[in-house]
Amino acid sequence: MTITETSPSRVINIEALSFTSGAHLLLKRALRELPAGGRLGVRASTPDFAVHLRGWCREQGHEFVEGDDQFVAWIVRGAAAGGRWRQAERAGLADARENDAVRAAPPADWGFASRGAAIEPGGPAFHYALRTKDQVWAENVPKLYAQAAAAQWSLQTAINWDEPFALDEEMERAVAQVMTYLIENEMAALQVPARFIAQIHPHFREVLQLLAIQIADEARHIEVFTRRATLRGEMLGLSTVSGRQSLKTLLDEPDFAHASFLLSVLGEGTFLNLLWFLERHAPDPLTRQIARLVAQDEARHVAFGIGHLQYQLATDSALRERLAMAITHRHEALAETAGLNEEVFDALILLAAGSWRPQEIAAGYARVQTLKQEMHSGRKARLEKLGFSGAEAGELSALHTRNFM
């Protein structure tokens, strides 16, 4: 490096700050103001400062020039300083609402870098299976995340556990049976998105955040249903082979779009009807309150599933056919199974009846029949939102698992 008389120069007084207490911060700041070749005269009063400054300059790629009676030393700014920033590229923008904030296909080596950061090029490739915007994004993701974060409720404070109610032992057992069934479904709803989280490129952070909160929702649902089931000392009810078979097909689904479709659109969608049913017909105020809170969360889970698939379908209309195949395959895989737990059906009828009187049982039975129709028409409506025709939607909805989820 040549030092010319015309090189700009500055001076800095570090005073008693040493290299063992952060002197380099002030030096870096002063050097940023100078071009390569610019000179910085350093005044400092700590012993050994020049010794340490010489080593620091060498390591930073600056030239160290012996001082005189006025200055401990002169630093000549090296050309390499700031090299790491020079080709750095913005990884989109932090706020997804800005134009081009979210890239269609972020590079694999951006890895964990925060969206909007300046990225030093290079580094290892992160192998994310879900690495394009089409594969994971939904227009409503940022909004859904904000809603989800704001709508988190506490098991302790949101539910009035002390509210008095009286249920006989058989009715309480029916509640416990429905809860037992709900818990295993919630467990599936927790693990299925969890499988995909580590496969999604972190550039799509809102998707990751939303799924993370969704998983936390499911964890809370598992807890609240367990507490309700055992509130009055009841044991949990029966878990059937067919229920577990049905849920395992969700966990085994390797494709994110198919899994969102089967779990969120069809499964959690169907669940919404069940939760609204419990909100209306459960025999005690606590169960009704719990069903209402859980349904609010589930509505978001469904909304993301639909939003994401709509986004992907906009550029890949062939996906629709693959989704139809996914229902058909699942239907075939489950064809030999018993369908919904008989104990659950009976418990739902009893809960909706509210008593053992024959005319109440008949009313409960009718309500459960209505529930099944509502579930079917709900699924049909959601399928139509994904662009299936009315006839296709009706056929596909009928193939949905009899286990509801």
Place this chain on the structure above:
Amino acid sequence: MRDTDQNLTSVIVVRSDAPIRSIADLKGKRVGVGAIDSPQATLLPLSHLRANGTKPFVDCRVERHDLLSGKHGDHIGGEREAARALMAGVVDAACMIDSNHLLFINEGTLPPGATRVLAQTAPYDHCNFTLLDGAPPELVSRFRELLLGMSYDDAEVRPLLDLEGLKAWRPGRVTGYRALDQAVEESKFYDDHGNITIAGYQY
């Protein structure tokens, strides 16, 4: 050669509270150095003592810290051991590269404020690529061209430069080795035929 191999200095460090104010005060004291073949922590600092009137082994004791000898100083272990010996009171002075004094403070080997620099050598150069006689000139010049062409601004080569601890390659020079040449002579490291003859070398 690497930019970071140019213009190093070595320092002789003492405990802050020691009544040692000059190199002359090291007479009768114990000086901790690095490995037997370390330019920066042994050969050059001892030569500096000699030039300033304190003869190593005669006027003062020399405590060697032979870690990974045979690497000609390309290892920090001996210097760190000398620094530890200084704080343990086993030696009265320790020799190291200028930047290692700061490193040893920052890593906790030397407590801040517990030591001070007693003396500093003139700048010298450290590693370089040395050619054997008869090296093929085309390959040599191609190699030189490739090294000098590496820019720290280039993302592809920057990790390599980071790995090797430099910002830029510099053309080699022999001017930075005069002090070492003299130090090696004084220590009688080699005979006239280049055989290692210094006492205690066993690597």
